[in-house]
Amino acid sequence: MAPVPVGEDALTYTELAEVRRAVDNAESVSGLTFSVFVGAAEQDPRAYALRLHGELPRRERAVLVLCDPAQGALEIVTGVQAHRVLPDLECRLAAASMRTSFVGGDIVGGLVNGIQQLGESARQPRMLHSSRR
Amino acid sequence: MLVPLETLSGWPAVADPSPLAVLALLVGAPAVVIALVFGISKVRGLASSGSDPGDAAVDPVWVGAPDKRDIEVNQGARAAIEAGRQTESGEAGGASARW
Numbered sequence: 001m002a003p004v005p006v007g008e009d010a011l012t013y014t015e016l017a018e019v020r021r022a023v024d025n026a027e028s029v030s031g032l033t034f035s036v037f038v039g040a041a042e043q044d045p046r047a048y049a050l051r052l053h054g055e056l057p058r059r060e061r062a063v064l065v066l067c068d069p070a071q072g073a074l075e076i077v078t079g080v081q082a083h084r085v086l087p088d089l090e091c092r093l094a095a096a097s098m099r100t101s102f103v104g105g106d107i108v109g110g111l112v113n114g115i116q117q118l119g120e121s122a123r124q125p126r127m128l129h130s131s132r133r
Numbered sequence: 134m135l136v137p138l139e140t141l142s143g144w145p146a147v148a149d150p151s152p153l154a155v156l157a158l159l160v161g162a163p164a165v166v167i168a169l170v171f172g173i174s175k176v177r178g179l180a181s182s183g184s185d186p187g188d189a190a191v192d193p194v195w196v197g198a199p200d201k202r203d204i205e206v207n208q209g210a211r212a213a214i215e216a217g218r219q220t221e222s223g224e225a226g227g228a229s230a231r232w
Contacts, residue, residue, distance in 0.1 A: 010194045023197040039193020046229055053225060064227075076227040083226035091228035099230040 010038045010069070015108040022112040026063075026119025032082050033062045034115060038107070041068040041075075049075035063118060067098075069107055074098055082122070090121035 011019065023034045035056055041048040049066040056062040059079045063086060066075040076091045094117040101110025140146050150158075 010192065016194065016196060019196045027197070034197045036196040037193060038196070049227075050225060072232045074230040074232070076229070078226045080225070086226075088226045088228055091226065095228040095230040099232050102230075102232045 011108065018108055019111050019115070022115040022119075026115050026122075029119040029124075030085065030122035031061075031124050032086065032119075032122055033058060034119070035062060035064050036111060036115065037064065037066045038111070039068065040070055041066060041073055045071060045073035045075050049077045053077040053079070063122075065111065065115060065118075067102075067107065067111060069102070072102070074102065076118070085124065086118060086122040090118070094118045094121065 019036055019038075023036060026032070026034045033056070035052075037049075037052055045066060045068055049064055052066065053059055053062060053064040056064065060081040062079045063082050064075075064077040066073070066077070068074075074095055076095055078086050078088075078091065094114045097117055098110040098114035101107075101113060
């Protein structure tokens with residue numbers, strides 16, 4: 001695994017911009033709220049991710065992606081409403097895709113692709129009969 | 134051959150270099166240069182690995198954070214987490230992966 005840029009932040013500004021763009025795209029496509037946490041989690045990353053998710057506003061529609069490169073841990077947490085449009089199977093598929101990139105040392109690429117995949121999976125189809133007046 | 138090898142008239146005669154001198158020039162000098170370059174690269178590698186904290190704590194980064202201040206270490210959230218507030222989303226879904 002290639003070392004993640006360390007020092008002040010886990011990601012460089014360029015990498016942050018890429019991830020942010022992916023988050024914006026996923027949010028606009030799905031209508032959900034995406035948050036990405038890259039950094040050191042506690043010993044139990046799942047519990048840590050759940051608690052982080054609990055801190056988010058409108059957490060029912062929030063999707064949290066936690067990546068701890070040091071531990072090699074990835075967690076995806078979906079809120080109750082988000083879970084309806086983004087089932088666990090889709091999350092597992094995205095996690096598998098992200099994991100493949102992470103194993104190759106591409107943290108940012110894995111995050112970007114995974115977030116886009118999650119957004120596409122949760123895409124809300126337009127219902128013309130209800131939106132047209 | 135562009136330069137004649139014989140000693141020009143009026144110049145003192147020069148003795149042929151010894152095989153050892155030829156060997157030092159053709160092998161020794163390049164070896165010294167190679168060793169120097171290798172040593173410099175090694176020292177730089179050691180210096181960079183020495184400044185690399187490795188598994189040391191990396192400041193976490195939020196993207197798509199609630200307040201949209203992306204490039205920020207969310208110390209407030211971390212403090213709240215440390216305080217042990219649990220999530221209320223008991224029906225939260227998702228997935229996990231390790232690598």
